[in-house]
Amino acid sequence: MIRERRNKAKLEMYYDKFIKEGIIDPNIHPWVAESWLRSKSLGVGTESFSLDEKLTAQELAQHREKYCAAISFLDGLYEEIKEHFTTYNLSMLLYDQDVYVLKNYALPFYQKTAGELEGARMREEDVGTSSVCIAHRHKVPFLMFGPEMWIKDCQSGDACSAPIIVDNQVKYIVTVVSVQQNELPYSAVVALVLSIKYAMEQHLKLISSLTAKHTILDAVPLAVYHILPGGEVAYANKLGHSRLSGIVPPGSEEKEEGPNLSNVLLNYRHTPLYKGFLGVPSYNREVTWITPRKTYEDITTVVPLAGDDDDIESIVAVSLPIEDLRTLVAHTAGYTARYSLSSMVGTSNAFTTMQDKASRTARHDYHLLLQGEPGTGKQRLAHGIHQASSRAAGPLIAVKGGDMPPESLEFELFGRGGSETGGRPGKLELASGGTLFLDEVEKLSATLQEKLAEALESKQLSRSGETVHRPIDVRVIAACDTELKRLVEKGVFSARFYDIISRAVVRVPSLRARRDDLPSLAAHIIEELAVLHNLLPKHLEPAAAELIMSYDWPGNIKQLQGVVEQAFFRTPGTTITCADIIMPGEQGLSKAWKEDKAAFIEAWKAAGGNISRLANMLDVSRVTLYRYLKKYGLDKE
Structure with a gap:
């Protein structure tokens, strides 16, 4: 509240009259008069104030940690205007909503040092009438002249206090005290306090x-970035x-460096980010992000922000990670096949025989087994069989047998019971009416194999932890990297479960058995990449096609896919040459990677960050690779 200048001699007389005779002069401001009466009834001394109520260190x-945003702001503001405080002998205090002093700025406050004041409570019951007490009570700025103060030691200066109101609540109070009224008009003090109030x-x-927006952004299942020119990430949720x-470059973790996307994305110039700056x-858009460590797939939206x-x-x-989207869709409307049988390319006898059998098998509804070396395309084939089946309108849900511990996998497949939470359905229930693709079926525990056999035979299941029987209608397409029948003969795989899933067996040939298909497979991979990234088509020069055909591809289609992807993004023009292709094992990777981290990272790049693909390339087990990933400080997929 802005007040007219008052005659201080008269104010002193009014104060003395009240202290000695208990009489309130009509000229005293009503809020001041009310506070005088309360201060007297509270028994607050008038000579000097004592700060008995105080926070510990x-x-x-x-408190300061809790209110760091306000303190930080006022610290910065004070640094800009502190010379003004020194010149005019001003002091300033910041209080919290309970009128505890958070910080003392500039000169000592009424002969009290910062150490004495900070943490002290200065309510009406502590110090009597003051500008801060009235501002706190009435929630408006208030200028108080010296003789109106209850404590006589404080009557040498004028004080102006203002509540800092956020969300209709008093959060803080700021007080500025001036003891040189002749040099600095009281109106200037009021203007200073009101400016601080507005700015804070x-x-x-x-x-x-x-904070609210950050909380919302952190809660959504989306990755959100604000990116500056050159690829620097200014914000991420x-x-x-x-x-x-x-995707932080190896070796920069200890430096706590944030990634520059133009440096760590191998295909940066082919992503919507680069086009956004244009x-x-x-x-x-469905986008693939290729990094030295891993390959990501997202559904991405990019919006350019223009200046004046x-x-x-x-x-x-x-961006929404596709894996997260798949999980979300599978738990709601189901997940449909992404590939058809016609999307699988080849003209060799081994391939066409397999494709014909898969097409015939798709028309039946019994469970089936896909067998073939790692990387031969069993998952894509499962998608194609599902899409060609009478269950195409139902969900296709994939579960990998080696992805989690047996107990967790049981919960994943059969769900959880629970009367309080309502339970959670498993993948068998979610796939009802459609297809469940069981990849790496040989890695299922014996207990889980028997439980699956029972559920598929009876066409019903009970969730873990309950006895309720729930009907299921699901077709299982199982996939195995080894000869599953031999595992049955050795007694390490359930014969009962094998009989159920192997009524039809489709053997997926290796690339060694269909070498003539290599050029068309590579061309198909390139075509899919061009469509996916909305880029001009590219093609292999004859010498590059011959180079690809000269290799045995022990990692099969996955290995070929990784090499072709790298070549596609490495090629600036539309013709992929031999120089653009880094074949597996080049630069002595097959021998040097066990001791040379750089060689291992080169192989890791060539595999697109895919652990199975890398295992196939280096002809080692996944367990061995996990050990070397840990040794070199890399993340597994």
Whole structure:
């Protein structure tokens, strides 16, 4: 509240009259008069104030941590204007909503040092009438002239206090005290306090709004980024940070460096991010991010942000990991096949024989087994069989037998019971009406094999932890990298479960058995990449095709896919040459990777960050690779 200047001699007389005779002069401001009466009834002394109610050092530190946003702002503001405080002999205090002093700025406050004041409570019952007490009670700025103060030691200066109100609540109070009224008009003190009040309120409202927005952004199942020209990430939400932590260049973790996407994305110039800085937005695009450590697949939206001169100053990217999307869809409307049988390319006898049998098998409804070496395309074949079957309108849900411990896998397949939570259905229930693809079926525990056999035979299941029987209607397509019948003969796989899933067996040939298909397979991979990334088509020069045909590809299609992908993004033009192709085992990788981290990383890049693909390339087990991944500080997929 802005007040007219008052005659201080008269104010002193009014104060003395009340202290000695208990009489309130009509000229005293009503709020001051009410406070005088309360201060007297509370028995607050008038000579000097005592700060008996005070936070401990630990409590004060906790308060300052809690209110660090306000303190930080006022610290910065004070640094800009502290010469003004020194010149005009001003002091300033910041209080919390309970009127505890959070910080003392500038000169000592009424002969009290910062150490004495900070943490002290200065309510009306502590110090009597003061500008801060009235501002706190009435929630408005208030200028109080010296003789109106209850404590006589405080009557040498004028004080102006203002509540800092955020969300309609008093969060803080700021007080500025002036003892040189002749040199600095009281109106200047009022203007200073009101300016501080406005600036702090706007800042704290902005902080509150940003905090709420950050909370919302962290809660959504999307990775959100604000990216500056050149690829520097200015902001990332929680999921975005977790994704970024997986692509920090090896060796930079200890330096705590954030990734520059133009450096760590091998296909950066072919992504919507790069096009965004050219002013081209992208909406809900399926994008592959290839990094030295891992390959990611996302559904991505990129929006360019232009400045006043219409130049693109930055971009906002929002991406949904495809794996998360698959899980979400599988738990709601089901997941449909992404590939058809016709999407599998080849003309060799081994391939066409397999394709014909898969097509015939798809028309039946019994369970079936896909057998073939790792990387031969069993998962794509399962998609094609599902899509060609009468269950195509139902969900296709995939579960990998080696992805989790047996107990967790049982919960994943059969779900969890629970009367309080309602339970959670497993993948067998979710796939009802459709197909369950069981990859790496040989890695299922014996107990789980028997439980699956029982469920498939009886066409019903009970969730883990309950006895209720639930009907299921699901077709299982199982896949195995080894000869499953031999495992049955050795007694390490359930004969009962094998009989159920092997009524039809489709053997997927290796690339060694269909070498003539290599050029068409490579061309098909290139075509899919061009469509996926909306790029011009590319093709292999004859010498490059011969180079690909000269290799045995022990990792099969997965290995071929990794090499062709790398060559596709490495090629600046439309013709992929031999120089663009890094074949597996080049530069002595097959021998050097066990001791040379750089050689291992080169192999890791060639495999697209896929652990199975890398195992096939180096002809070692996944367990061995996990040990070397840990040794070199890399993340497994």
